[in-house]
Amino acid sequence: MSESSLLLPAVSSFLSSSKQLLIDGEWVDAKDGRTFATVNPATEETLVEVSRASAVDADRAVVAARHAFDEKSAWSRTSPRERSHLLWRIGDMIEERTEEFAQLESLDNGKSLASARGDVGVAAELFRYFAGWATKMEGTSIPMSVPGKEFHAYTRREAIGVVAGIVPWNFPLTMACFKVVPAITAGNTVVLKPAEQTPLTALRLGELLLEAGVPAGVVNVLPGYGDAGAALVDHAGVDKVAFTGSTEVGKKIAAGASASLKKVSLELGGKAPNIVFADADLDAAIAGAALAGYFNEGQCCVNGSRLYVQRSVFDEVVEGVAAAARAITVGDAFDPATTMGPLVSAEQHEKVMGYVRGAVADGATLSAGSPDAAADRGYFFSPTLITDVTEQMAVQTDEIFGPVITAIPFDTEDEVVAAANNTVYGLAAGVWSKDLGTAHRVGGRLRAGTVWLNTWHADDVTLPRGGYKQSGWGRELGSFGLDDYTELKTVIAELR
Ligand SMILES: NC(=O)C1=CN([C@@H]2O[C@H](COP(=O)(O)OP(=O)(O)OC[C@H]3O[C@@H](n4cnc5c(N)ncnc54)[C@H](OP(=O)(O)O)[C@@H]3O)[C@@H](O)[C@H]2O)C=CC1
Numbered sequence: 269m270s271e272s273s274l275l276l277p278a279v280s281s282f283l284s285s286s287k288q289l290l291i292d293g294e295w296v297d298a299k300d301g302r303t304f305a306t307v308n309p310a311t312e313e314t315l316v317e318v319s320r321a322s323a324v325d326a327d328r329a330v331v332a333a334r335h336a337f338d339e340k341s342a343w344s345r346t347s348p349r350e351r352s353h354l355l356w357r358i359g360d361m362i363e364e365r366t367e368e369f370a371q372l373e374s375l376d377n378g379k380s381l382a383s384a385r386g387d388v389g390v391a392a393e394l395f396r397y398f399a400g401w402a403t404k405m406e407g408t409s410i411p412m413s414v415p416g417k418e419f420h421a422y423t424r425r426e427a428i429g430v431v432a433g434i435v436p437w438n439f440p441l442t443m444a445c446f447k448v449v450p451a452i453t454a455g456n457t458v459v460l461k462p463a464e465q466t467p468l469t470a471l472r473l474g475e476l477l478l479e480a481g482v483p484a485g486v487v488n489v490l491p492g493y494g495d496a497g498a499a500l501v502d503h504a505g506v507d508k509v510a511f512t513g514s515t516e517v518g519k520k521i522a523a524g525a526s527a528s529l530k531k532v533s534l535e536l537g538g539k540a541p542n543i544v545f546a547d548a549d550l551d552a553a554i555a556g557a558a559l560a561g562y563f564n565e566g567q568c569c570v571n572g573s574r575l576y577v578q579r580s581v582f583d584e585v586v587e588g589v590a591a592a593a594r595a596i597t598v599g600d601a602f603d604p605a606t607t608m609g610p611l612v613s614a615e616q617h618e619k620v621m622g623y624v625r626g627a628v629a630d631g632a633t634l635s636a637g638s639p640d641a642a643a644d645r646g647y648f649f650s651p652t653l654i655t656d657v658t659e660q661m662a663v664q665t666d667e668i669f670g671p672v673i674t675a676i677p678f679d680t681e682d683e684v685v686a687a688a689n690n691t692v693y694g695l696a697a698g699v700w701s702k703d704l705g706t707a708h709r710v711g712g713r714l715r716a717g718t719v720w721l722n723t724w725h726a727d728d729v730t731l732p733r734g735g736y737k738q739s740g741w742g743r744e745l746g747s748f749g750l751d752d753y754t755e756l757k758t759v760i761a762e763l764r
Pocket residue numbers: 434435436437438461462463464465492493494495496497498499501512513514515517518520521535536537538568569616619667668669
């Protein structure tokens with residue numbers, strides 16, 4: 269059956285007309301009329317033309333967001349209960365449209381429909397989780413003592429202002445919601461810049477927010493390239509930048525935002541170590557290592573791409589992970605047999621292939637996968653396991669962002685902890701051991717924002733996420749995530 273015959277009428281209808289920018293509640297062309305094509309990575313065919321925002325459009329969107337924040341009936345002054353009810357309703361609306369969002373996401377990003385449905389579920393849950401927080405942004409009453417005088421001092425949490433959310437292509441809808449939901453929960457207004465590879469679900473989200481009753485200008489959506497993102501970072505009307513993406517661009521954003529000392533939160537690259545001790549439940553560790561490395565076509569910042577296995581079980585684990593890699597069905601998202609879709613773009617495909625070819629040229633061994641197994645069309649890449657790797661090889665040091673795991677044997681705990689921490693990144697890490705003392709002790713020694721013990725990718729919107737070292741600044745989700753979207757005001761009243 270052809271892919272187009274499987275599309276929901278709502279998806280076909282969405283794709284039947286070119287997409288515009290959402291500014292101040294209106295769908296508008298880019299001021300200079302430019303557009304770009306968004307492409308299905310499974311077929312390399314254009315899905316639809318999308319307006320390409322420039323710095324001028326960034327300014328229009330920031331002005332709209334500023335107005336929605338500052339005006340008399342401002343979003344930040346809506347009652348918490350009103351915001352809470354609205355957020356919950358949006359969660360329901362997204363859930364009701366799971367298949368529609370999932371199809372759009374799979375078409376644009378390439379991920380399997382099952383995977384995309386999971387992402388839509390996370391998006392709906394984010395709205396519901398933060399709906400609860402809207403009414404619980406509490407302050408504290410603080411005792412204050414000045415001889416001879418009496419005071420009442422307390423704190424309040426207030427919105428920061430206009431938030432620029434700049435997001436990547438690996439979880440387009442989820443990442444958009446990671447920024448938009450806590451921001452609007454706290455009363456901020458938003459300009460969202462989706463990645464140029466995957467603008468569709470952010471645009472559909474924009475439509476749905478308007479339909480749900482989110483006022484004009486509260487959430488603006490600006491598809492475009494890095495120049496539009498940079499214009500937001502530089503804009504004097506933006507109070508906070510919330511970014512997920514590469515460490516390289518994260519550094520540019522931190523530098524750009526520092527000129528006006530904007531608040532910045534950064535969720536950046538990773539190269540997570542996954543440590544399997546000989547006393548682990550090896551069946552679970554093997555399945556977990558494959559999931560850790562290959563989830564989302566390997567295009568996930570918390571993926572376990574560096575596998576360390578204690579020497580006595582190294583061969584067994586490598587054989588197990590290689591077999592798991594070979595059991596993955598790579599194909600079009602719309603084929604129900606598919607468990608791994610294509611990589612997101614030709615550029616990403618080239619990058620991943622280059623790393624694997626480079627490792628082989630440097631003497632590494634491919635225990636699973638082949639960079640030359642190219643399909644006639646589409647950016648497909650077979651899940652790959654590399655052995656005979658050294659710590660100096662680029663495949664071991666760099667974030668590859670593809671379905672590539674490297675495996676290295678180790679002998680002692682101290683040796684593996686040192687190797688695991690020998691990276692500029694610190695986003696995630698994992699330990700497999702039946703000895704809970706070992707698991708917790710080693711987990712405590714790993715320099716990473718998330719540590720999984722005897723599991724991987726177990727996650728929830730209630731849990732803070734973020735990185736040590738060059739993996740980022742701040743934490744997203746959970747109550748910590750909401751704090752990052754508020755200013756803390758201290759109020760002191762003299763009681764006479
Ligand atoms: N931590 C993570 O979750 C992610 C990490 N990455 C890593 O980054 C590598 C490259 O991917 P790539 O897409 O180029 O990632 P980027 O970091 O370039 O892209 C992330 C977002 O930032 C935007 N952007 C790019 N340059 C600027 C800038 N100067 N100022 C403001 N915004 C900007 C992008 O726009 P646009 O793309 O439209 O130009 C996109 O919306 C991947 O191979 C992977 O290693 C990538 C995605 C997610």
